[in-house]
Amino acid sequence: MTLNPADDTFAARLRQTLPEAVFRPAEPRYLEEPRGRWSGQCGLLALPRNVDEVAALVRAAAEVRVPVLPYGGGTGLVGGQIMSDGPAPLIVSLERVAAIRGVYPTENVLIAEAGAILAEVQAAAAEAGRLFPLSLAAEGTARIGGNLSTNAGGTGVLRYGNARDLCLGLEAVLPDGRIWHGLSRLRKDNTGYDLRDLLIGAEGTLGIITAATLKLFSRPAGEGTALFVVPDPQAAIDLLSLARDRLGEGVSAFELIAGQGLRFLADELPDIRQPFATPPDWCVLIELGLSRGLDPEEALAGLFEAALERDLTSGGLIAQSEGQRAAFWAVREQIPAANRRIGAVSSHDISVPISRIPEFIAEGDRIVAGLGDFRVNCFGHLGDGNLHYNVFPAPGRSKADHVNQRDAVKYAVHDLVHSMGGSVSAEHGIGRLKVEDLERYGDPVKLDAMRAIKAALDPLGIMNPGAVLRA
Template identity: 60%
Template sequence: MALNPADDRLAALLPEGVLRPLEPRHLDEPRGYHAGQGGLLAAPRSVEEVAAVVRACTAARVGIVPRGGGTGLVAGSVMPLGPLPLVLSLERMAGIRGAWPEEDVLIADSGATLSQVQDAARAVGRQFPLSLASQGTAQLGGILSTNAGGTAVLRWGNARALCLGVEAVLPDGSVLRDLRRLRKDNTGYAISDLLVGAEGTLGIITAASLRLAPLPQAVATAMLAVPDPAAALRLLALVQGEMAGCVTAFELISGQGLAFLSETLPEIRQPLPGAPWSVLLELSLPRGCDPAAMAEALLVRALEQGLASDAILAQSGAQAGEFWSLREHLPVANRRIGAISSHDISLPLSEIPRFIADAGAMLAAMGDMRVNCFGHLGDGNLHYNVFPAPGRDRAEYAALRPRVQEAVHEMVVARGGSFSAEHGVGRLKAADLARWGDPARLAAMRAIKAALDPLGIMNPGAVLALPEPGGGPISGG
């Protein structure tokens, strides 16, 4: 490996055996919008080696960019600008440290993928109920660092709600050993909760203690055609009222999304083709229930009340898988069409129908564009993506893109919503946070960052934008 002189100095401080070749896969992100940079790649094998790497970077004043599975969408794990950082991968720390099914607890290293964690939970008769389309690649450390959401937040909450405690290396190289197996521990500041969602800017999560749950005894999955988002919300209220605590997913799908699937992935089966809006509903029912009978009765009430015009209940696990395949391929179709601007937003539930109508009218006035709005309606999280008109390329909208993004985010914030619901801030939305974040909250965040990471070496530029050139202490690798 050819090193520049600065890299040579840092390499001399690192533990033996942690350096690995820096490959293109360590510097990319799924959409291909941002190319990262790095001087060295460190892949430690233990928390002690992570601590040694952090101490070396502190001594050399070199920034650290943590790297998980690389599935993030806000440039949190790629650093396109600034002094060359060290890229820190936890891929060699992927073990399951222990499971206590009687406690519903599992402890895993942060390099384990979500699929590995789920498999380990099932091996002891439990489930880890976080669900992401990228679960075969996304790693636990990145999932916790971004407080990832997914399709089951309505029932189980975001990643933070499923984390009891973490082991982490702080910016000074000390190790926080907080792998609790407790539900109650009121002994001061919740430092683990602070690190979850910090996107690697306050420390490196190396392991986590996770909440498990009993496996569902019966699952019912259905798709319903609804006339509009307002009807979908009324349907959600009906379902929640009738099946309190049993609703694990409630996904909104637009007719534009179905049209994109037909155009780019015609092999994906559509149970309700042509529906203006659809809902994908999943219920997890306790032992002793008749899931088909309960779900059928619920669908009949939805049809009778005019909340749905058609409904299909999955008759097998394979058919339920087809329903979920449709939902999970919506982002794939989006990428093939090519978005002008993509938005990961959340809103108070009652604001959603009016927002969708008002934002659509606003964009129509700005130009000829299409909108694919879909997402986790049950928890208020929408993926609001704007696309070129048929026959046009997104490059033609390059000048319009900043206006579209700003207008959508401004409309969201004005309605009490968030411009980053589940993907995090990363570097892509750091300027948005600086503009729209609450001033007192931002001041507290900056104070915490300065106290824990005075040199600013932890994931520089993520969440909180970098200072002006020459204004920060990082020198680079």
């Protein structure tokens, strides 16, 4: 039998087990998501203070089959933190389980609880003279448990990998309320199945991450940032190859920016300082992190000269100060904000093999043009093949004018991605938004294996039901 967590008996039982301070009325922020596409429901909101209280909550929910919805920073864009249908869930927010438990600079390791804000983890690493390289626009509010649960990407994947690549071990509460004590600081541990990799990217459907052992890195002695104008996406890819040939792992980020994105910024966020008087059709944002003895500005100047000789760029800007570096990154990071103000007909977080990006952009633009009068803003992490390919209405129209075309646009783009061996969810996860997409494009054998894992670890189906896999 499934009970509503607002049921007086269930709520009273929890309050007998845990202090009253753990529970709180659900404020609107727990029931909303950034794009405003769904509103959620909540039977009871709990803010546990440690892993034992998380375990007690999950055990109690399992006994009466109450759905459990883990909640991090609420910044996810695919609805994994919002449950609109079915019995009202017990929302378990990790925001108070937020301590930095330890920093081990000689090991390049930091242990953080799941509720620690990403920016706080970065700051704790910096205080120890180290770098935690996961970086994304929501790092001031996103929490590390959610970053791991969604296997977040961000701007540093080219050099450092996704969240999964930055984690050595986990502590987690499994769906029956048992605690898995897996906070290993080991780099090598071949002792059977890797539960860490199962829980990372599972979006709270296999358990609740409560703490993580994270990898740190030496801080680059010198950092440099530049914007290079490129004639087209193929030139951008060739420039990336040239940069890596010359600078190796010193290339930390390589972002593709379309002129349409710069024009959206000028229209919607005019206070953001534009780097070019006239927005070029395409440009790339390059970030270097070099070891001691290497000058990043000289390295970028040398790269520019080599690219100019190969007709891969026609101009550019190299940041001369921290203020200029921040201004360049502000342009890239505010593009999504401008997008939201205009309102996309359909947004796509996709990846394709890097060599096929020019073909994808050209064919995608052709297909979208055949569906109607639209504008496309294509931008993102060119270095790892992840693009945000977003389709907008023509000037003077709104996304509401194209509601009946949203699915047609989405499927046209996703079908193209799939035909090129790509992914329709590169870094944001599946959540509830893309469950149908996973069923449409996912390998059947993989899906069967995922369902078997879910059934084995969560036989009652209480953990974030409806996310990733259909409930």
